[in-house]
Amino acid sequence: LNWRLDPELSTGIIGEVGVHQLDTVFWILQERPEAVHGFGQVMLWDDGREVPDTIQAVLRFPGKVHMIYDGTLASSFDGQYDMFYGSDSTIMLRDQKAWMFKEVDAPMLGWEVYARKDKFYTETGIALVANATKLDSLSLSPTDPIPGQETPLWYAMAEFLENNAFGPYPPAANYQVGYEATVAxxxxHEATMQETSITLDDTLYDIG
Known part of the structure; x- marks a missing residue:
């Protein structure tokens, strides 16, 4: 029995995987979504499951900002990444790296002249990374791991051990942060299962 396929227990793709992207967006925007509209279907794994293997969810934030989440188990193409679209530039977060793609009429910031540049088809991404000049001398491609950089699990364990030895320190992300992302x-997922819109009232985010 796979509880991830049980509609009574599973929170679907967005609850199993997408919750991390939701948390990232909440942190960057410092806002919580006001509403969500979802779509979902079983596109490939037609084995009797009721939980969709392919979904789209649109979350509406204050200030006319929308987040669009796409998730599928039907294709592995393009992997996992986050895009933040703005009027001056677009930021892409992928794996443990980030790039900025500027609009042609965007004002100069000054530092980007010295930053590492990576080609993405017809676009040029400005690498948002420390020690970019030193990395250039290593002739690394955009997909190569950065020397000396560990996995997220390594950093999480290092923080845990340091806190245990020298703490306690206040958490970088407390229970309220996790609760809000989980609620959303x-x-x-409910909106996806029903293919409808759901208003997210502020009371939903209140633990009480």
Whole structure:
């Protein structure tokens, strides 16, 4: 039995995987979504499961900002990444790296002249990374791992051990942060299962 396929227990793709993207967006925007509309279907794994293997969810934030989440188990193409679209530039977060793609009429910031540049088809991404000049001398491609950089699990364990030895320190992300992302993910899954819109009232984010 796979509880991830049980509609009574599973929170679907957005609850299993997308909750991390939701948390990232909440942190960057410092806002919580006001509503969510979802779509979902079983596109490939037609084995009797009721939980969709392919979904889309649109979350509406204050200030006319929307987040669009796409997730599928039907194709591995393009992997996992986050895009933040703005009027001056677009930021892409992928794996443990980030790039900025500027609009042609965007004002100069000054530092980007010295930054590492990576080609993405017809676009040029400005690498948002420390020690970019030193990395250039190593002739690394955009997909190569950065020397000396560890995995997220390594950093999490290092922080845990340091806190245990020298703490306690206040958490970088407390229970409220995790709760809010989880609430939004659960409601997004509900919207996906029903293919409808759900308003996310502020009271939903209140633990009480």
């Amino acid at each position: 993910a659960i409601k997004a």
